Amino acid sequence: MLSSKREREPDPAPRPVAPGLIELRGIDKTFGTVKALAGLQAAVAPGEFVTVVGPSGCGKSTLFNIVAGLEEPDPGGVLRFEGRSCHARDLLGRVSFMPQRDLLLPWRTVVDNAILALEIEGVPRRAARAEALGLLPEFGLAGFADQYPHQLSGGMRQRVALMRTFLFRRDLLLLDEPFGALDALTRTMMQRWLLDLWQRHRRTVLFITHDVDEAIFLGDRVLVMTARPGSVKLEQRIDLPRPRRPELVTEPDFIRLKRTLLAAIEEESLKSFQFAAEET
Incomplete structure (x- = not known):
């Protein structure tokens, strides 16, 4: 080129x-x-x-x-x-950076995908899950904590990806x-x-x-x-x-x-x- x-x-x-x-x-x-x-x-x-x-x-x-x-x-x-x-x-x-694709891990549930960045930062898993579970209603994901990506619509997958980005706690x-x-x-x-x-x-x-x-x-x-x-x-x-x-x-x-x-x-x-x- x-x-x-x-x-x-x-x-x-x-x-x-x-x-x-x-x-x-x-x-x-x-x-x-x-x-x-x-x-x-x-x-x-x-x-x-x-x-x-x-x-x-x-x-x-x-x-x-x-x-x-x-x-x-x-x-x-x-x-x-x-x-x-x-x-x-x-x-x-x-x-916090969210690319075009949601890049959700298919073997992790909604809540476990959302806490990925927190886990990488060393936040204890129990504390990270508690924080994510508290935010699920705000992200329109109440009741979907244990669902897997293939069970979600495109819009819901994007909400999970945005929640993961949001939980990274960057300005x-x-x-x-x-x-x-x-x-x-x-x-x-x-x-x-x-x-x-x-x-x-x-x-x-x-x-x-x-x-x-x-x-x-x-x-x-x-x-x-x-x-x-x-x-x-x-x-x-x-x-x-x-x-x-x-x-x-x-x-x-x-x-x-x-x-x-x-x-x-x-x-x-x-x-x-x-x-x-x-x-x-």
């Missing part, structure tokens, strides 16, 4: 990034000859819900892997967590398209449930999605990423009232925001097609 002949240079004067729980300044990431990120600037404040959208292949998952401590960015950028400069590897184990939750494989009705119900959970506990959330409606409905801010190499093209604040109601998606302010975001994404998607054509 070759890098694009029209590789974009980072903006010469990047906009300032407000301090946050996590801050990324001038972040690049290269895989062989392919530049995945270029000059990425972003920050997420404590208690904020930030959603990330962009064309396919724009580096959203690479961004998440860096924040999760799974990938180290190229030298030269600045990564800060809780106000201190750090390497990406320093973040490993300091944030920053990284959620990578957690509802992407669900049907439309289940997805809508899960979005409302996640917002209720977030509003009760106010964990900081960074959330990847391909669904613009979902990005607007959930987020305090939406970050639109450019075509590869990825950077932040648009940072859109979502000034819509909370709690968010399902009918919000039909209201003029929501539709206006959706048009703005779709225009930005479509512009970058067109660039992606142009770059791909030049590489062939």
